[in-house]
Amino acid sequence: MARSALDVAEGVHPTVRGSPSSRQGEFRRFLSNRRAVVGALLLVALGLSAVLAPVLAPYDPAEQHTAAAVQPPSAAHPMGTDNFGRDVLSRALWGGRVSQLIGLLSMAVSVAVGVTVGGLAGFYGRGVDGILMRVTETVVTFPTFFLLITLVAVFGARVWLLILAIGLTSWPITARVVRAEFLTLREREFVHAARALGAGGLRLMARHILPNVVPVVIVAATLRVAYVILVEAGLSYLGVGVPPPTASWGSMVADGRDYLFRAWWISLFPGLFVFLTVMTYNLVGDGLRDAFDPQQVAARGSATGVEC
């Protein structure tokens, strides 16, 4: 099947899978990957810390203690306080909720659109594929970061706007990956068999192909979350992300920039949180990909190879 350079580089390789996936084998492969396991544990920990933030945070993230402003890390404030006297640790925990929530919801939007577009394109092919791929190309060509900054600067910073905007600009890679899977699976024997038995379009797609696409989608989804969290942090840093008083990791780093040399902790810890969270999602996504299809690893390349 002819491939363009684009496909090859993105690792959009037709899956070469011998037998129908063996869940047990995949699970074992994942567990043997130490990086991935550590990542998964951290992921759970971060997720829990976000969910349990109200319980875990020692202070109210918005409470100002001006007498205790700009304090270095201490027993009372393990990550110090910012210029309003707010506890950095508490704000970081609460900020994690916002960032991870945006990450997950945005991923959901992105995956939903990506799977739909990719599935339809891959399954029906020809004309539908052509149009959908043109649409995908348009979205990819869009300088997304510019677009996001403009969107938020122009319409105002709202969490749902951020979720939608980031989600609706990051689906192409999922779409391409899903499309590739559909294209190959369409030609497989069990599909031919089902067709012969009279199964129609959508039913065929949903019952026979979709379940096989799930692993690829899970990997893509995990990596999407990482990307979204990074983008949201960047936007918040520039001032076009989550509006105050909600603590967001990106805006916490921006707030601390004025104090960089005097009070490094205000910027350091939130940034560290972003780094760790994104890293865990990448570790897990990478590990999942290894687990689902080890051959794919050789062909594909890096975890977050080509982002759009």
Place this chain on the structure above:
Amino acid sequence: MLGARVVGIFSLLAAVTAGSVALAAEKVAVVAVGATFINLNPLTHLVSTIRVMNNLLFDGLTKFDDDTYQPKPDLAESWTVSKDGREYVFKLRRGVVFHDGSPLTASDVKWSWEVICHKDNARIADAYVDHYVQIKGCREFHDGRAAGVEGIEVVDDYTLRVRLTEPYAPFLVSTAVTGILPRARYASIPVRALFQHPLSRAPIGTGPFMYVDWREGDRLVLKANPRYFLGKPKLDGLVIRFIEDPAARLLEFKSGSLHFAFFAPVLPEEFNVARSDARLSAKAYAGVWNYFFAVDHANALFKDLRVRQALSLALDRRRILAAQWGGYGIIANSPINPALPAYDKKLPAPQYDLSKAKGLLAEAGWRPGGGGILEKDSKRFEFSILSFAGPSRTMAIVYQDSWKKLGMDVKVETIDFPTLWGVRFHPGKFEALSFLWPSGFYPDPAVGLYPFLCANSRSGYCSHEMDRLIIAGRSTLNPQERVRIYGRFQELFAHEMPFSWVVSPGDLRLASPKLILPERQNDFLVMKAILGWDLKE
């Protein structure tokens, strides 16, 4: 065409000289500024950055004394005022030349002032409305009903007669200080195209410094004007660098590659450390900006004066100064520049009294409801306060915290400055606003008060008494009478609170010990006194 430009730029990169190849400059002061300039033409718009640059590149007929704020000769060596204050006759200095060598005459002044009155010059509307509309014929010219401004008359090359429709007390320190540009070079440009014209970015004036080069977002290079009528400045050149990041500025200071900074806030902690750093010179100036909050007077929440009073009483201004600005600065209580005689020194500072505030709210019918939030007629006391990134936002967060103690549910909304300025502030689309007032720039109590007139009100506040006082204050020439009028004005203001003043933090500035700076009250005046700047070897 773009390709040629790109190639051209790249070859320039190989020999980066910023157009100053011939310049063998020795004493070049480097000044950082925390905000970019739009252009350098004072006839096209009036913002705080332009006010500063105005003094470097241009001169006006007059200028004001840095300490007394009284008018002094600049391009005009003398003037006479008629008894009724409606007619001024200026005698221009002879021998003044523009940066391109052409001589200054009265027709340059007439042309420059007419540009401000011109109908196509939309962006300078605030200057027009504040201190040009009083010139006889300016309004007619602005409305397109006259071919020129009748009230500005060129008697001869060095004599200018200006007639006003009514006496205007700040005339000599506000209208007459605007930079003069050469008619010969600019008149052929249609006024509507002036704003974006290259000559507005590379302007020609008479000032002590001349334009050399401007790399957008990077630096603006000026060199000393050897033919300046007051003598060549001691500095050979001035480089203005646009550095928004305070950390970067601090590093540049420490490494000796920066000499001064304006519009460049320094943290009190940094400032205090800098005082004992031999590499730095730390100066605490009086603040130019008054921080205030405004509310929408048409909003049911804020209509009641007691509510507004309560909002003000809840702010512990002393603590805010101490916490946010290390104690530098004063509590603000008036829109008038504290250095002016009209500033009422006896006006009491706004009080801090939390229980009194709560009492007033209770009197006004607000009682704690669900979740401790005040309620009245089953309406919760919740609103959002608008701010833009920077100190405006910081203060909004401080206000929010203080008002929380009263039982109010306040959200801080932060948007970018252009949106706040254009879309929300001017049409009055806000519930509460955290903003800044540049009182330190105003050389006269009448300047800048036009937003408090009923006709221009942004916040829905309208008082005929205040209108009367504002108009009386600016059209009375007797200084003692004016002090009395403005005393009453400030009293009324403090009572009715169209804006609630909070603090006027000191401007903490870093400088290089190598730079010899004239002593002035604030950094705007320091920049204005550029002729007194010098660099040690």
Place this chain on the structure above:
Amino acid sequence: MQRYVIRRVAQFVPVLFGIAFVTFLIVRLAPGDPVAMLVDTTLLNHEELARFRGQLGLDAPLPIQFLTIVKQLASGEIHSFRTGQPVLAMLADRLPVTGVLLGGAIALSLLLGVPMGVLSARRPYGRLDNWLTLGALAGVSVPGFWFALVLMWVFAGLLHLLPASGTGPATRLSYSVLDMVPYFVLPVVVLASGLLPPVMRYTRSSMLDVLAQDYVRTARSKGLAESVVIYRHALRNALLPVITVVGLLLPVLVGATAVIESVFAMPGIGRLVVEAALNHDYPTIMTLTFLTAVVVLVSNLLVDVAYAVLDPRIQLE
């Protein structure tokens, strides 16, 4: 080949049109009057406002406005709302800085990333490979703006080895290109930190691909030294996807420069985008979006063509 190129270029048009249209919609549908951002609308009467709006072309119906913008984009005669300058002139002024940043980042990533990828491919899943993979994952996980601040703090604040901002020593009115080098070190490093991991991983994966190929096995069996096998036969072919990756990551890099240039106060195109967005400078936003899209499309096409030319196995659809 020619037909393919022509066909692809023809496909540019609807894509660019779509992008221009969507960008236009976003900026024009924004709440608020753009004129209000430029002048104090309470001070001007209706007539004056209408006239000013007309000067800026904002009074025409939306479709006409769109066509005007398209015409302006095509002719290059488009002016910023904020400063009134021609946008293309502003871009040309800032291009060198961003160009050097991107060029430096790409060069650094290739210089370091390719050898690292080759090394990891020699012993896949070995210790070195595992560490490099971890490093790669870290590289793409670290937020650029934060990494920039950390480096700035360490190298400029603590160690005083490098300058913190700007593009050259400002105290001197003229300085040479050599003087500018220290100012670009930190920004280039931060930019490269996002590009190096993909370069490394793609080198690795395509090396593995190639190393498993028949002709390499043949070379091995012929008794050629390992290094010869790798460098003469494998590497050349493995480099193709790597070049592709760089080309494809270009739009992402441009987005990253926006943040990096803001942190290091460098007057580049990325920073211009941020400023334009925050200032609602619609003409500048539209021009930059459009031009970036053009660059992306052209570079995609060039990469595809180069790939097809260099690797006979690839058929262009």
